[in-house]
Amino acid sequence: MSTSDPTATPTTFDLERRVDSADSTLQTVRHAAVALGSNLGNRLETLQGAVDALGDTPGVRITAVSGVYETDAVGGPADQPSYFNAVVVLRTTLPPLSLLERGNAVEDAFGRVREVRWGPRTLDVDILAVEGVVSDDPKLLLPHPRAHERAFVLAPWLDADPQAEVAGHGPAAELLKGLGGEEAQGVRRRDDLRLRLPE
Numbered sequence: 001m002s003t004s005d006p007t008a009t010p011t012t013f014d015l016e017r018r019v020d021s022a023d024s025t026l027q028t029v030r031h032a033a034v035a036l037g038s039n040l041g042n043r044l045e046t047l048q049g050a051v052d053a054l055g056d057t058p059g060v061r062i063t064a065v066s067g068v069y070e071t072d073a074v075g076g077p078a079d080q081p082s083y084f085n086a087v088v089v090l091r092t093t094l095p096p097l098s099l100l101e102r103g104n105a106v107e108d109a110f111g112r113v114r115e116v117r118w119g120p121r122t123l124d125v126d127i128l129a130v131e132g133v134v135s136d137d138p139k140l141l142l143p144h145p146r147a148h149e150r151a152f153v154l155a156p157w158l159d160a161d162p163q164a165e166v167a168g169h170g171p172a173a174e175l176l177k178g179l180g181g182e183e184a185q186g187v188r189r190r191d192d193l194r195l196r197l198p199e
């Protein structure tokens, strides 16, 4: 409206502006970090498929993808195959629970079955952190409650975001150092392998 008179009739232009400004508050854009893991099937193809599927999600834009790390399985049944792990950093307008649901749908699309805790899986998608969000809802704990103690998470996360921090625990670089570095937990960067950012 060209006038501040509250009784004046709003023009179409003015109404559009007000709707736009309401939209911008509904559509908060947040940074988030998502961990990917695979230790069954074609691990590299699965991780790339997961990156592409996440990147294809309306309201999600992937801004960085880590290198690929081959990692000894932590927890669960003995003698599991090694994992390929990676981390993607993204910007999203999705509410955190919708991001989790999308991650679960991508796991299902890659044949994830849930039988044994920490058992082998074609694909695991974990939400590591969502900017400004701390959650104690067991459906979505944020930051991820075990991220700070897992070199297979911290090493690729640092790759994708050297400034990464785990709220309540500190900078990822310090946390990884405190664990004795990546080698201490059997985490090896595979320089011969690479994940592409979605086009």
Ligand SMILES: Nc1ncnc2c1ncn2[C@@H]1O[C@H](COP(=O)(O)OP(=O)(O)OP(=O)(O)O)[C@@H](O)[C@H]1O
Residues within 6 Å of the ligand: 100, 114, 117, 118, 119, 124, 125, 126, 127, 128, 137, 138, 139, 140, 141, 142, 143, 144, 145, 146
């Ligand atoms: N930050 C999070 N990211 C992903 N899942 C979460 C998160 N917080 C809570 N969950 C819940 O954890 C449940 C179990 O997830 P999942 O089977 O992938 O665990 P996991 O990957 O095997 O183990 P871990 O949680 O130790 O990584 C999911 O149903 C989900 O609702």
Ligand SMILES: Nc1nc2c(c(=O)[nH]1)N=C(CO)CN2
Residues within 6 Å of the ligand: 036, 037, 038, 071, 072, 073, 074, 075, 076, 083, 085, 118, 124, 126, 152
């Ligand atoms: N190396 C490795 N070990 C794990 C992983 C993983 O992604 N990589 N995920 C787990 C449950 O999320 C349990 N153990």
